[in-house]
Amino acid sequence: MDARLQRRIQRYGWERAADAYARHWHGPLAGLQAELLALAAPAPGEAVLDVACGAGVVAAAAARAVGPGGRVLGVDLAEAMVQAARQQAQRLGLAQASFMRMDAEQLALPDDAGFDLVLCVLGLMYVPDPAAALRELRRVLRPGGRALLAVWGERARCGWAPLFGIVDAEVRSEVCPLFFGLGQGEALARCCAAAGLRVSAQRRRSDALHYADADAACAAAFAGGPVALAWSRFDAAVRARVQAHYLAALAPWRDGQGYHVPAEYLIVAAERPQA
Secondary structure, three states: OOHHHHHHHHHHHHHHHHHHHHHHHOOOOHHHHHHHHHHHOOOOOOEEEEEOOOOOHHHHHHHHHHOOOOEEEEEEOOHHHHHHHHHHHHHOOOOOEEEEEOEOOEOOOOOOOOEEEEEEEOOHHHOOOHHHHHHHHHHHEEEEEEEEEEEEOOHHHOOOOHHHHHHHOOOOOOOOOOOOHHHOOOHHHHHHHHOOOEEEEEEEEEEEEEEOOHHHHHHHHHHOOOOHHHHHHOOHHHHHHHHHHHHHHHHHHEEOOEEEEEEEEEEEEEEOOOO
16 A cells, blocks of 8 residues: 555544544553553653554553653644643643654654653554654664554454454455554564664563443444544445444354453564664
């Protein structure tokens, strides 16, 4: 897919998804976010960059950890996400957190930005050139600074993965053609090494996405996720068709009215070498 088209799909899709994402994904992703923050261990006084920050949940937790003597900058391609994150930080009284709209592949930050820690939680899958984004993360880290990254894992271990094929059948181009690429084997670790980041640890986390009913499962997948732009353009007949196909794909994980859908994440810890 043309990189410019992919960026537009992601930007305007996440603009539409911002509200639904907050309602339907913050709970299911809480375990992953807590594990990643525990590994990252943001310390009082540190400077933290959260790339693809979404509505700012991880950035807010990092801001609490670094305290008023530290600083957190969250950046996202979608302005609606940036606004949601900014509003949350204001509600929580986190003056040390700020947010800007920014492209992960071209961070509008100086070479000597001096961040102690860079976080990117489930963001690299949407970037047309993740290698460029990783080079940017390294560029803004101070020597010895660390990076904590999370992507979705192997396609076969994510029960909701049929979503993409179902939506792609209704549109003229693939929605997320590279989505599971970085979660395969050592792919993300190799990309980090190629970008000049030294990988110190990686682990896979198996989890389940819990939905109370079919409506919640579909709202998370279609209105609050990576296919939100396509969903916003479907008429009622297409929406009914893709929902039916998706729920059929989730049938193995139905429990009464609810669903417990398996998911896998890959977490990689890396650092910028001192020299």
